[in-house]
Amino acid sequence: MSTGRAVVTYSGYSRKQPPPMDPPPQARVRTYWRGCVQLWQAHQPDANGRCAACGRQGACPTLTAVDALLADALGKATD
Helix, strand or coil: CCCCCCCCCCCCCCCCCCCCCCCCCCCCCCCCHHHHHHHHHHCCECCCCEECCCCCECCCHHHHHHHHHHHHHCCCCCC
């Protein structure tokens, strides 16, 4: 059963509009972008609202952390 709730992100990316594998031109930090995108994709919630990689309900700590890193790379505040 789907929870129907969207995952709140710092980066602004979503399952419908995921981050690109290559860093966008506006990315201030490019060195860890691809690794973050791979983790971001792997830790998305499944149809039951559980992390597809670690099984935690909702947004797992890994997803939250890598999303914050993507936001930081883009110069977005995470406060």
